[in-house]
Amino acid sequence: MDFRFTEEEEAFRKEVRDFIQEVLQEVLPSDWQGVDPGPEEEAREEVYQLAVEIWRKLAAKGWIGLGWPKEYGGQEDLAKDWILKEELIYRGVPGMDMAVVQGDLILQFGTEEQKRRFIPPIAHGEVKYAIGMSEPNVGSELFALQLRAVEEADCFVLNGQKTWTTGFQHADWCVLYARTDPNAPKKSLGISVFLIDPKSPGITMRQITQMTGLAPFYEVFYDNVRVPKENLLGEKNGGRAIAMYAFGIERSYGLVVLHNARRYFEQLVQYCKETYTNGQPLAKDPVIRNRLAEMAIEIEVGRNLGDRLNWMTSQEILTVLPSCQIKVHGANVAQRVASLGMQILGPYGQLDEKSKWAKLGGRMKHTYLSSVALSMAGGTSEISRNIIAGRFGLGLPS
Ligand SMILES: Cc1cc2nc3c(=O)[nH]c(=O)nc-3n(C[C@H](O)[C@H](O)[C@H](O)COP(=O)(O)OP(=O)(O)OC[C@H]3O[C@@H](n4cnc5c(N)ncnc54)[C@H](O)[C@@H]3O)c2cc1C
Known part of the structure; x- marks a missing residue:
């Protein structure tokens, strides 16, 4: 078993990181703390405008729909597609868009005419x-x-x-x-x-x-x-088949959630290293150290589940079970990171982004509130657990 990415994939990751660095310097405000991926935070007009600008830059690089067939503007490279998403999400860069996911549906179920009509505008970053x-x-x-x-x-x-x-x-x-x-x-x-x-x-x-x-x-x-x-x-x-395919994609969004939570977690670790109580860094408190270590394990488990899911997708192996697993696990991790963050920050955690006393840019309050929805959005965690309990997993009778 080889868990490593190839040299070419690692080189692409470096290219993506350089791109993100450029975006952080040229497009995003200097105090950028990161936003959650997807359309929720784009409800704020200023975030939406940034997302559009970055989405167009991604299109100019030919990085939208990297996993798609070459004849529709893709590179047939699912690994690169995932590396790009992982890096953008982890750095809290806006611009990841649902259009690609819907493009997947059109490629899978659309007529040739529909593919020619609907896919290029997505690849060119022109439509939402x-x-x-x-x-x-x-x-x-x-x-x-x-x-x-x-x-x-x-x-x-x-x-x-x-x-x-x-x-x-x-x-x-x-x-x-x-x-x-x-x-x-x-x-x-x-x-x-x-x-x-x-x-x-x-x-x-x-x-x-x-x-x-x-x-x-x-x-x-x-x-x-x-x-x-x-x-x-x-x-x-014939909508049933399309819905079943779409459910699979939506559940795998648990991995997106996990990489987003990873950013909050690492900010929290850094905070514990830099914050002193009674002359000691928080990071030396044995309870805090244990809880952070426990969380680090859960995140690593999620990353491994995600890598397996991506690999199975690339091999066209049925992914019902791993996508349900990552759906539940990703939401759990995000909620636990947010809850741990609120405990560690104490009363500062509840402060609004605008407060001068807010720590970590006031983002912990946001993620604490927004993470509640993660076990509902894209299908609830309970339904995924039911599927894991049933014929795709434990084989329990329904
Ligand atoms: C942030 C967010 C974004 C969303 N965006 C979209 C969107 O863009 N487009 C769209 O169409 N929808 C969207 N949704 C809706 C989402 O798809 C639904 O919330 C989800 O499918 C659950 O449906 P429901 O809310 O009607 O809950 P219900 O199905 O009514 O469930 C209510 C509760 O009962 C539980 N429950 C239901 N059935 C079972 C069962 N068989 N076993 C055990 N427990 C069960 C559920 O887990 C849940 O806790 C979004 C939701 C959120 C939170």
């Missing part, structure tokens, strides 16, 4: 995507969704509501799951997936604010929205 799965009464049980799509001569007509649609305000496209056959023998067999233009007539949205104070989500209302037939992704009523 949102995901329209959840509804007010539909989350874990996606196949119970009710938003209706009725076929007419030249289009499908959509009526219904979605919720928790993250980043809808910036999206150029939304991958939307809708019911096309209400009489199908099984609920999962009556669903289709569409590529929707969020600016279409009949779409309205209402912002939802999180406990972090950010407002990344939208309730989205579809009132007689007409979608051209060529925007149907995959077969009509």
Whole structure:
């Protein structure tokens, strides 16, 4: 067993680190503390603008969709794709985008015409995507969704509501799951997936604010929205396979979460080395040392799970089990790092980023609050545990 990256991959990692250094000097503010990856923090307009700028720089380097086939602008190199993501996330550089994930779906299920139409704008860093799965009464049980799509001569007509649609305000496209056959023998067999233009007539949205104070989500209302037939992704009523594929990708997001938590953890370790109580560095306190060491082990376990998941993906081995494992573990680690951080910082941990007394840029408060959502977003940890307990893992009867 060889856990090392190749020389070429290590050289690419160095190139990415140099790129990040350049971005830190030229684009990001000098007191940059890092942000969480993805669209949540992009609800702050200043972060969104930075993300767009960096996303375009990544596109100029040809680094968007590195794992994609060469004919669609990729390099067919999954290892490089992961190295790039890992480094950007770990350094808290904004710009990682959901468009790539939705591009994966289009490459997997789209027609040739759709691939030619939708993939290049993603690779060129020109478009943003949102995901329209959840509804007010539909989350874990996606196949119970009710938003209706009725076929007419030249289009499908959509009526219904979605919720928790993250980043809808910036999206150029939304991958939307809708019911096309209400009489199908099984609920999962009556669903289709569409590529929707969020600016279409009949779409309205209402912002939802999180406990972090950010407002990344939208309730989205579809009132007689007409979608051209060529925007149907995959077969009509064939949405189940697309959803199952998308769930796998979303669960592997646990690894993204883990690398983000790693940054907070290392900042915390540094804080313990530099902070003195009663003339002693915090780092000499045996309780703190033990808790930090315990956390370091959990992070390392997560990195190994992640490397295995990436390797299995590159070998096209079924990844249901490792993606569920990393989903649960990544969220657990992020929540534990945040909780440990709040304990170590004591009353300073609760202070806002704007407070002059805030430690570590006030980011521990943010991650403590935002990490709560990590065991829900992209499918809950409970559902992943159920899958691990069932036929893909322990084989327990459901
Ligand atoms: C930060 C964030 C971003 C999101 N972004 C998007 C987005 O962009 N697009 C989108 O469509 N959705 C989005 N969501 C919604 C997300 O996909 C759902 O929250 C998730 O699928 C869970 O669904 P639910 O919230 O309806 O919870 P429910 O399914 O109602 O579950 C509620 C609780 O019951 C538990 N539970 C449910 N079923 C079981 C079971 N079988 N066994 C054990 N426990 C169970 C759950 O674990 C949970 O604790 C986002 C959510 C968050 C938190």
